[in-house]
Amino acid sequence: MIGYPPQWWEQKAVADANADADAMMNDLATLITGDNYGDTPTDKIAIALTGFKQQSVAAIRAAAIKKGLPPGSCVLVLNGDYFSALLGTLDAHVYGGIEAIREGRLPNLYGFKEIVEWPNLQIPGFVCRPDALAVANRYLPPVDPRAYEEVGTVTDDQSGLTLGVRRYVERSTGQMNTSLELFYGRDIGQANGLLRIV
Secondary structure (H helix, E strand, O other): OOOOOHHHHHHHHHHHHHHHHHHHHHHHHOOOOHHHHOOOHHHEEOOOOOOOOHHHHHHHHHHHHHOOOOHHHOEEEEOHHHHHHHHOOOOHHHHOOOHHHHHOOEEOHHHOOEEEEOOOOOOOEEEEOOOOEEEEEOOOOOOOHHHOOEEEEEEOOOOOOEEEEEEEEEOOOOEEEEEEEOOEEEEEOOHHHEEEEO
């Protein structure tokens, strides 16, 4: 049997945790529809990927204001293609910060609280207040923790998302296993708190 160094397992655990978080994000994305957040002309803005740049963000800002979404309290979320196109138009020296180039995040561009990337988002993006999407997450401890070698949690510092961790030995094989679980709920928050980019 081939053994793997502990670092391999640690990297595998990080990859598994990211896969759980990605699955949750994909589920959340199914809420961002015209049925849930309105489909009138003021509820959406059409912006093409071709030529997407800083001026496009200004147009999104204007549409957000028309819907009553003040940019300073909103986040602009872009899918991977749109976010990458925007990054490609920015000069860190002109923009005034290294966050875009080094970290892939854009604070305060055109007055938005932040512009962030949602890589797998199927629509171009959206503008939202913090209360537009309702997400709850908690850790459910096992009924009998003695059945496991180790139980606990791991929490992402930035988002606060908590995953449960359980380590146990498969008695028939003698192999140590680690399971991660993510327990969450999601719903529409304030339906007037989101502007879709289509």
